[in-house]
Amino acid sequence: MPKLTLRVNRQTHTIDCSASTLLVEALREQLRLTGTHVGCDTSQCGACTVHVDGASVKSCTMLAVEAEGAEITTIEGLADGDKLHPMQAAFQEHHGLQCGFCTPGMVMSAVDLCKRVKAPSEPEVRTWLEGNLCRCTGYHNIVKAVMAGADGMNGGKP
Amino acid sequence: MKDFVFHRPSTVAEAVAMLKARDDGKFLAGGQSLLPVLKLELAEPTDVISLAGVPGLRDIRVDGDRVIIGASCTHDQVARSAEVKAHLPALAALAHHIGDAQVRNRGTIGGSVAHADPAADYPAALIALGATIKTDRRTIAADDFFTGLFATALERDELIVAVHFPKATRAAYAKFAHRASKYAVVGVMVAETAAGVRVAVTGAAGVVFRVPAMEAALSKAFSASSLDGITVATDDLNSDSEASAEYRAHLIGVMAKRAVQACA
Numbered sequence: 001m002p003k004l005t006l007r008v009n010r011q012t013h014t015i016d017c018s019a020s021t022l023l024v025e026a027l028r029e030q031l032r033l034t035g036t037h038v039g040c041d042t043s044q045c046g047a048c049t050v051h052v053d054g055a056s057v058k059s060c061t062m063l064a065v066e067a068e069g070a071e072i073t074t075i076e077g078l079a080d081g082d083k084l085h086p087m088q089a090a091f092q093e094h095h096g097l098q099c100g101f102c103t104p105g106m107v108m109s110a111v112d113l114c115k116r117v118k119a120p121s122e123p124e125v126r127t128w129l130e131g132n133l134c135r136c137t138g139y140h141n142i143v144k145a146v147m148a149g150a151d152g153m154n155g156g157k158p
Numbered sequence: 159m160k161d162f163v164f165h166r167p168s169t170v171a172e173a174v175a176m177l178k179a180r181d182d183g184k185f186l187a188g189g190q191s192l193l194p195v196l197k198l199e200l201a202e203p204t205d206v207i208s209l210a211g212v213p214g215l216r217d218i219r220v221d222g223d224r225v226i227i228g229a230s231c232t233h234d235q236v237a238r239s240a241e242v243k244a245h246l247p248a249l250a251a252l253a254h255h256i257g258d259a260q261v262r263n264r265g266t267i268g269g270s271v272a273h274a275d276p277a278a279d280y281p282a283a284l285i286a287l288g289a290t291i292k293t294d295r296r297t298i299a300a301d302d303f304f305t306g307l308f309a310t311a312l313e314r315d316e317l318i319v320a321v322h323f324p325k326a327t328r329a330a331y332a333k334f335a336h337r338a339s340k341y342a343v344v345g346v347m348v349a350e351t352a353a354g355v356r357v358a359v360t361g362a363a364g365v366v367f368r369v370p371a372m373e374a375a376l377s378k379a380f381s382a383s384s385l386d387g388i389t390v391a392t393d394d395l396n397s398d399s400e401a402s403a404e405y406r407a408h409l410i411g412v413m414a415k416r417a418v419q420a421c422a
Contacts, residue, residue, distance in 0.1 A: 002164075019164035019206065020196070043194060044338055046260060055234075055263040061193045062264065065164050066186075066210065109259065130340065131258025 004064055008033065009077030017064050023057075024048045026064035027074060035075040035104050039133070046132035049105035050074045056112035058131070075104035078111070086152025087111050087145075096145030098136035106132050106142055114150040122147065160202040166211045170319060173207055174294050178315040180205045185317060187230055187269035190261050215268070215319060220245055223325050223352070229268025229318040233257070236267060246287070248329035248349070248421075252279050255333060257340050268318040271303075274310045274365070276396075277341035281366035282331060284321065285358035286347035292320040307364040324351045328380075330420035332413040333361075336400060343400050346413040348376070348421060355380065357414055362406045363394050372414055382415040 004017040008031060015030045027033045027050065036059060039047035043061040050059045051073040078085040084092065087107050097103045106129070113120055113128045120128070125146045126139070134142060167173040177183045183205035186192055195201050209215060215230035218239045225245050227236060236242055237254035256262055256270075256279050270280045271291065283289070284300035291298045294317045303311050312318070329349035333342050342361030349356050357372040375384040390410045395403035 018161050020159045020161045022159075022193075041197070043190065043261065046258070049260055056260050057264050058260045061190060061261075063164070063186075063189065063193070063206075066189065066208065112259065112263075128259050131260045133338075 002065075004068060006031075006064065006067060006072060007070065008072045009074060010071075019063070019065055021064045022060055023050070023052075023062045023064045023067050023072075024059035026067075027059060027072075033074050033076050037101055037104055039101065039105075044131075044133065045102065045105070046109060047102050047105040049108040049132065051108060051112065054112070054115065056109050073108075075108060078107065085111070087114065087149035090149035090152055091142075091145045094141050094145040094148055096137070096142040097134075102132060102134045102136075106134065106146075110146040110149055111153070113146070114153045118150065118154040120147065120150055159196050160199060162203055163205045165205060165207045167207060167209075168211050168213070170212055170215075170294050170317060173209060173212055174315055174317050176205070176207050177317075183207055185209055185272070187266040187272075188232060188264040189269075190257065190265035191269060191273040191275060209268075209317075218242060225249075225323045225325065227267055227321050227323065229271075229320055230266050231268075233262035233265050233267070233270075234259075237262065245325050246323055246329065248326065248331055248347070249283055249287070249323060252283055252331040252333075252347070255279070255335070255340070261340075267321055271321060272310060272312060272318055274304055274308050275341070276307055276364050276366075277336070277343070277345075277361040279331070279333065279342055279345055279360060282342075282345050282347035282358040282360040283323075283349075285366050285368060286331075286349040286356045287323050287326055287329065288349075288351055288353050288356065289324070290322045291318055292322060293318055297322075304365050309365075324353070326351045328421040330417040332416035332420060334409050334413055344406050344409040344413050346410060346417050348414060348417040350376075350380070350421070357417075359390075359410055359414075362390075362410055363396060367394075369410070369414070376418065380418065380421070382418045385411060385415050385418065 001016040037047040039045035048059045184203040215228040233253045233256045242250040327350045331347045333345040345360040355376045357369045392403040397403045
């Protein structure tokens with residue numbers, strides 16, 4: 001089986017991996033980074049969202065081999081030790097989850113947005129999250145959390 | 159998904175030669191159409207040839223009266239491009255509403271055009287603006303490119319390298335999107351270029367099409383009311399769980415008017 005070298009959460013891993021292995025399979029089943037979830041497996045729900053070179057992508061719709069040479073960040077790579085990333089802290093503070101299944105993808109997607117737009121408006125947040133489905137919350141607290149997370153990430157400055 | 163051999167060519171010529179040498183190879187651009195196809199085993203290629211390492215396919219530039227977009231440009235890149243926003247803002251807006259943010263970060267214009275999904279957004283823009291598709295070996299007018307459901311004029315081993323768009327005097331795209339996938343249930347691009355006014359419809363039938371009656375009416379008087387009373391026959395329109403052919407015909411009229419109104 002071909003060897004594949006992946007750079008994930010600032011660490012380099014070499015794994016045995018067939019060409020058709022999806023990025024999410026490599027992350028979950030080989031690297032045991034199970035914080036990234038598989039919801040629909042049809043690139044609609046966004047639970048599998050990770051960052052590849054800083055951009056949010058659906059890891060169920062990317063081959064692991066395509067990620068070779070890129071910096072991958074999963075939900076496990078966001079916190080700084082015990083200190084939650086500001087977006088994680090905002091989801092906790094504003095109760096932006098119920099069952100939590102969609103949360104890793106929501107957080108990763110939201111971080112991508114707030115790196116591009118320092119102080120997104122509510123419509124901007126809702127539009128951006130079109131690729132992330134939540135079946136519990138009705139999105140209200142998620143949107144609140146993302147806007148607070150933007151403040152936390154960007155110091156409340158536009 | 160069936161396993162395959164993965165290739166990373168570093169030039170267009172190498173990529174094309176690799177595909178030519180294999181009975182059942184596929185080019186892989188952003189993978190947002192191809193990977194779902196492979197996962198459903200609707201295609202089972204023996205070889206997948208990645209275009210990620212091929213340089214020169216990710217440039218956007220303006221050349222006289224044309225905007226040239228490299229085939230590997232992502233939808234996000236097109237949506238945020240200063241050149242596209244300046245010269246074809248309707249195209250930037252269209253790209254901004256393809257799929258969702260994650261899909262736009264990976265999906266490419268070349269991949270979308272080559273896949274020729276009947277509900278994709280780009281085909282409407284290519285037809286309405288009268289774009290040309292530059293491949294490794296020739297130039298194909300958009301009018302001759304989309305030949306049917308997931309079917310194009312591309313030869314088996316032919317690779318799109320760029321899409322050339324003429325600048326428009328005015329243009330706008332209006333989409334009635336599927337709630338989950340954001341594909342077009344009906345999408346209408348209205349554009350006026352040096353070649354005249356065109357109205358192109360995606361999502362409604364097996365392949366993108368023009369509405370000559372609307373084009374004639376808008377050529378006489380460019381206003382939404384010019385489209386009053388113009389109907390599209392339902393014979394060739396899709397009927398599915400999203401919308402009946404009759405509803406799609408109605409939506410074409412509504413979206414066309416919205417596009418005309420949105421034209422700057």
